[in-house]
Structure formats: structure tokens, C-alpha cells
Amino acid sequence: MSTEHSDVNSATTKRAQGYLRWYPSAWRERYGEEFVAHLEIELAERPVSFARTSDIVAHGLFARFSFQRGLRIALSTAAASVVVIVAIVATISSSHYWAPVTISSGYDGGISGVGQFSTPSQVNDVSVNFTTRSRVAIRITSVKVIPLRGFLAPQLVGVEFAPHFSELANDHGWPIRLPKGTTAQEQGRTPMIQAIGTTVTLARSDALWLGLRAPLLHRAYAVEEVRVTYERRGVSHTMVISQATTPDVICSSLSLSAKTPTWCSQDIAAASAIATFSSNRRTTTERPTDEALMVAQFAESEVQASGHGTPTLVDVRHWAAQFFAVNSSDAIRSVTGTFNLGVPEWRFVIRGGSNNSSVVLCTDRGVVDSGGGMIGVGIENCPSQ
């Protein structure tokens, strides 16, 4: 009956294990082995599937929220910052002066996770770590925080540079203060340097500490990338430190209660979903279908997670507007539709290619359970009237 693949290669196993990272450790411990075994076969059968990826990401995030309630409580009461950096792409154009700069790993002073609270006046300390192949002197001229699509950019209030990030463990908030007794202090090195306008020498591993604020109440701030512009020998370059598929979200709230409000949980999940969507390469033909699929699937996952059964047209329009605003080049111009015998029939009008045309796509009929809960949604060309 089933086609099982016993010769799954190690690359497939690594990919399958990579998907596991979306899930919390408790979940991984319980289901990880069998989940990976399952994914290995699926990946061997169908190596690429945006629908599968988004399904795993969405359910992984919701599992994370339900499994890590205790961790979330601890994190939210600490009211600290957020940030993870997964990868860096060093874009240094036509210069022989520079070796590429790459980010080794994300690190945020010991607090990890994808969502945190912050009061509007609080400054969150966030570190961006990276390694270099060689010791070079640079002068950082500007640092820009680029927001994730559909989110606000945190306000940057300060940037400090620290060589040897592995020796740092900031416990004091902003501005950064090095704890007593660290190796850097014992060795007499300058622990922290005001970064903008200062010439610094890169070590093998360095850190930029960013002071970030989330000033508007009840709004979510998410970072897609950090762009660091610097000069070396009079030549200006910019390196882009990307958040990849794990964007950081700061929810601005006066209430630092133990429970994450629904709006914040939704925005955290939305940030990961849009980051995953953005990280996938696709053709102009594939793009509208993936947009509609993501919006429909995300609306479905959100509503399922909150136990409300089936997403309404209002839900779908909300996420369409957040992800693909009407003024963007890949806008979802409208969503219409109804439930027909309990089955959602949504019609998406999406901006097409460069000629400002529109692509019209519809949800397929999926499968609906007796209580009206939708369990699957796909996208296809609309049936002819």
C-alpha cells in the first residue's frame, strides 16, 4: 500500500531534523523521532512543498505556545528583549579589502524565544553576534533595523560594539554593562564601545548590542534584518544581518501579566509565517498561489488554535491585508466568498506581474468535518461560472 523509502539519505534526514526546530523541546522529546522518520519519507517523495512547510511551521509554533507555557511566563515577567539572528549575508561589493563577514549564531543575552513583552518606554538590549575570517578595522557609520513585512520597526536608541561576544553576559538592561569578573575586564580591554562613528577592530567573534524600543502600545514590532554600514579605507560597505525564518517580535504592552494575549500570539505566529514565505524562492507564476495558500492556511491554523472552528471571511481579509497590503507590489487586492454547505469558497484577486494585471484564484473544496471545522485548504484556479 505505502511506498516506503529505506534509502533515505543523510541530507534528507538533516532537512527533516531541521523542521523539528520549530517545535518545543518537550514535543521533540515525545514525537521527534517518529516525526523525523515520517518526514524523511515525505521529503524523499516530494522534496519541495510550500504547503507542507507552512503546515509544519504553523503547527510547530502553536505546539511551542502550548508546551512552553512555563517558559513564556518566566520570559514575559522578565520583560526583556528579544532577538535571534540565524544567518548573515555579507554583501561587500567589489572590494579586495574585505573578507566576507558571516553571522555564526543568534544570541540575545541568554533569553531566547520568538516573543517578548516590553513596555513602550523600556529599552530592550539585543545582541547581534558575528564572526569574521580575519582581524580588520572598520568604522561603523550607521545601523538600520529593517522591519518585517506588515510589522513596525523597533526604534533604535543606541548601538554598542563588543569584541569577544562569548565573554559577555549582560544582565543589566540598557545601556550594556559588563558584569564584574569577566575576562575582558581582567585583561584590561575596553568592554563596550559606542559603535557609531568609532573605528573598531573585529575579533574572530564580535557582538553589536542594539537598544530597541517598541513605543506604540498594543502593536507588534518585528525585525527582518539589520543593515550595518561601515567604512574601511574610505570605502563604504553594508552588511546585511538577516533574521531568516525566525524573526524577533516585541509586543508593546503595559500589562506584563503571565499570559500572552491572543493578539500577541497571533502576531508572533504571523511573523514566522511571513518570514518563511519570504525565504522561499518562487517564480512570478507561483507567487500568487503561494500568497493565497499562506493566507488561507494561516487563517485556518489561527482559528483552529483558538478553538473557533472555521475561519471567517473577516479573518482571511485581516491576514491578507497584514501580509500583502493593497499598496504593495504583490498585493492581495480583494478577498470575497462565502461558505457553501459549510465549505469555504474564497476568491482571491492578487496583483500579478509587472503589467499591473490581476490573478484570480480560489480555495479548493477541502474537507470539512461535521461540526464545520475545516481540516484542509488548497488553492486552485477558480471554476468557470
Added chain:
Amino acid sequence: MTKKTSEGPGRVAGIAWLILTSLADGEKHGYALTQDVVEFAGVRIAPGSLYEAFARLEGQGLIEPVASADRKRPYRLTAMGARALDEYLSVQERLAIEGRRRLGASRRFA
């Protein structure tokens, strides 16, 4: 009209019934189950949805894992799961009969 019971599978209801139906004729691991569901229902359950449903159904005592030396751990229906599925199917049968009866009546007067 359907009535939710305390044994109902909750927010993953649609997938849950497919899973319970698939396990009704014997234990299966995740991939075999998805292939089975494709064959009898024409629906492919994505991995994230499947394991969310597994976790929920196991938590509700409707399915249980079977000890296995293989990484692909099989699951089987519990007695409670079999009862819940039976009740669900009974409701569906009554609904189908009533729906067909009314549909036939309305066609006669169309």
C-alpha cells in the same frame, strides 16, 4: 444536528475522524496512516496537522502508541476511541439517511 460530547476530539475534529477511521482496522504509523487516508478519503494530511492531531487524540485517550523497535511508532485505537468513532458514524448515518430523504422530497416538488 450533531452534539458535542466530552469524548469529542475538539478542534482537530476533521482530521481526528479520519485518523480514528484509519485505525479502526488495525494499528498504523504516521506515514502508513496518511497513505491510507489518501486512499479512502482522497485527502492528504500534512505532517504538522497529523502530529498535532496525534498529540490531542492521545491526550484524550482515544488512541495510544504501540511499543515498537522501529522509529516509526504505530498507534492504535483505544476502547474509548472505538466508542467515540462508533457514535460519530451512527450520527453520520442518520444524517445521511435524513438528508437523502429530504433531498428526494424536494426534487419531487421542484
